Amino acid sequence: MRLFRLVLILIACAVPAFGQSDRVALEWSRWLEAQGKPPGALVFLIGDSLLLGRDSGYDPDLAVPLASLSKGITGLCARALVDEGLMAWDDPLNRWIEGGGTITLAQLVTHTSGLWPDETQGAMSGWRGDTTRRWQEVTATALDRDRQEGKRGSYRYNNENYAILGLVIEAVTGNRYDKACALRVLEPLGITTARLSPEYGGYGPWGGWQMSVRDYARLMREGFTAMDPRDTPSADLGGGAFYGLGMLFRTGRDMANHWHFGALCFRDAGLGAFAVNWAGKYTIVAAYGACVDEEAMLALDAALVRAVFAD
Numbered sequence: 349m350r351l352f353r354l355v356l357i358l359i360a361c362a363v364p365a366f367g368q369s370d371r372v373a374l375e376w377s378r379w380l381e382a383q384g385k386p387p388g389a390l391v392f393l394i395g396d397s398l399l400l401g402r403d404s405g406y407d408p409d410l411a412v413p414l415a416s417l418s419k420g421i422t423g424l425c426a427r428a429l430v431d432e433g434l435m436a437w438d439d440p441l442n443r444w445i446e447g448g449g450t451i452t453l454a455q456l457v458t459h460t461s462g463l464w465p466d467e468t469q470g471a472m473s474g475w476r477g478d479t480t481r482r483w484q485e486v487t488a489t490a491l492d493r494d495r496q497e498g499k500r501g502s503y504r505y506n507n508e509n510y511a512i513l514g515l516v517i518e519a520v521t522g523n524r525y526d527k528a529c530a531l532r533v534l535e536p537l538g539i540t541t542a543r544l545s546p547e548y549g550g551y552g553p554w555g556g557w558q559m560s561v562r563d564y565a566r567l568m569r570e571g572f573t574a575m576d577p578r579d580t581p582s583a584d585l586g587g588g589a590f591y592g593l594g595m596l597f598r599t600g601r602d603m604a605n606h607w608h609f610g611a612l613c614f615r616d617a618g619l620g621a622f623a624v625n626w627a628g629k630y631t632i633v634a635a636y637g638a639c640v641d642e643e644a645m646l647a648l649d650a651a652l653v654r655a656v657f658a659d
Contacts, residue, residue, distance in 0.1 A: 368392070369399040371655035376634065379648050380404055386638035389561045392656075393631040396569065401562065405637070411541040411558040412635040413548050415610030417621045418557040419510050421542070423457055423593025424571050425529035426513055427580055435520050437581050441512070444519040447491060453516065454581035455500070456509045458591055463490050464498030468507040472551060473614050479549045483525065486511035503583040503591060507554040510594070514553030525552055537570050539563045548612065555612065561633040564623055572597075572606045573628040603627045607649070613639035622648060630656050 372392045380388050387405025389412065391398060401408040429435050441448030441456070455461040467489050468482075475482055490508040498504045514525040521528040526544050534542045543549075545558040559567075577597045582590040588598050598605045607624040618639020625631045632652055640648075 367658075368394075368656055371658060372400055372632065372652065373402055375651035375655040376402060377404070379644075379651050380636065382647070383636070383638050383640055383644060386636050388634060388636035390632065390634040391561050391565050393565055393569065394629060398562075406635060407560075408562050409541070409560050411543070411545075411560050412621070413545050413612065413619055414557045414559055414564065414621050414635075415548075415555050415612045415619060416507075417564065417608055417610040417623055418551070418553065418555050419594030420567065420572070420608060420623070421529055421533055421557055421594070422510050422513055422517070422553040423595065424533045424567075425517055426453065426457055427575075427593055428532040429517065429520055435516070441516070444516045445487065445491075445512070448512075449491070451500070453513070456513050456516075457593060458581050458583040459503050459505050459509050460501050460583050461506075461509055462496050462498040462500035462502070462504075463493075463506050463508050464496055464504055466506040466508055468511065468551075468554065472555075472612070475550045476614065477547055479544070479546060481525075481552055482550045483511040483514040483552050483554075487515045503585060505591075507551075510554035511552075517553070526557075533567075533571065537566055539566060555610065561621075561635050564621075565631050565633045568606065568623055568625045568631050568633065573604070573625050573631075577604055577606070609645050611639060611645075620645075624649070624652070626656065632656075 369392060376390050380386060389404060389406035389408045390402040391408050392400040406412055430437055435453060437454040439453050441451045451461045468486055486508055490512065517525050517528050541563045542557060542559040544552060544556050549556045572595055577592045578599060580592055582592040584590055590597050595606050595608050605626050610621040612619050619637050620640055621635040623633045
């Protein structure tokens with residue numbers, strides 16, 4: 349799956365909360381209409397206050413697949429282990445995985461490991477509906493390659509990086525990946541709907557979680573906005589955008605915007621999710637039952653920017 353650099357516009361003048369929620373609801377409905385009316389759910393928060401919980405066929409309080417928004421859980425989990433002193437960002441992979449080589453954990457979390465191609469892209473359709481944990485298999489495939497086609501130190505989005513991180517988390521903690529990360533990331537925030545998906549759970553660390561959009565909004569609010577992303581590893585994408593702990597971000601004036609899209613696309617089905625927090629204040633999380641292209645993703649971002657920050 350490809351990631352996209354989003355243009356996020358912040359407008360200084362606040363507008364009435366009721367006007368924002370009405371506009372968000374309207375733009376969300378219009379966007380779903382343009383995608384063929386797939387089911388969806390959206391929540392909109394200002395600070396900790398829920399302004400809008402929109403059931404468009406999905407209940408905002410029931411778990412939905414997160415696709416690549418799962419990487420945010422893995423990134424925060426890795427950060428917790430570093431904070432606990434159990435591992436370090438500059439640890440070489442071979443400290444934790446035999447034959448792992450000199451790739452560092454920081455390079456894995458920022459997609460700058462040089463690992464390429466991403467062989468999960470062809471394999472995931474065959475793993476759908478099978479909860480066998482595939483991150484050990486993906487790790488073996490990635491590390492056994494005779495030649496990597498990526499360049500160490502250069503950003504190239506690859507699910508394999510987060511599959512390997514999942515295996516490292518298990519090696520460091522002596523616990524299953526999902527248990528270790530629930531204990532460190534989800535349970536402290538009171539998140540109750542998160543677990544590996546019965547349909548996509550085999551993708552675990554890079555795309556296998558499910559959670560309600562309301563709970564993921566809590567993760568955005570209390571997980572990502574509670575930290576300074578400049579204090580953790582990041583890859584410079586240009587134009588002021590960076591990739592950090594499973595999330596894109598942009599900083600300025602002692603604040604940060606965080607955002608990420610997720611998508612799983614198959615011949616007979618598709619789904620997606622979007623999470624964003626602007627300036628540590630405005631949070632929107634949406635999920636939808638459709639595979640949408642880059643143009644549609646950018647259109648959703650632009651529509652929500654208009655709704656929240658209109659004059």
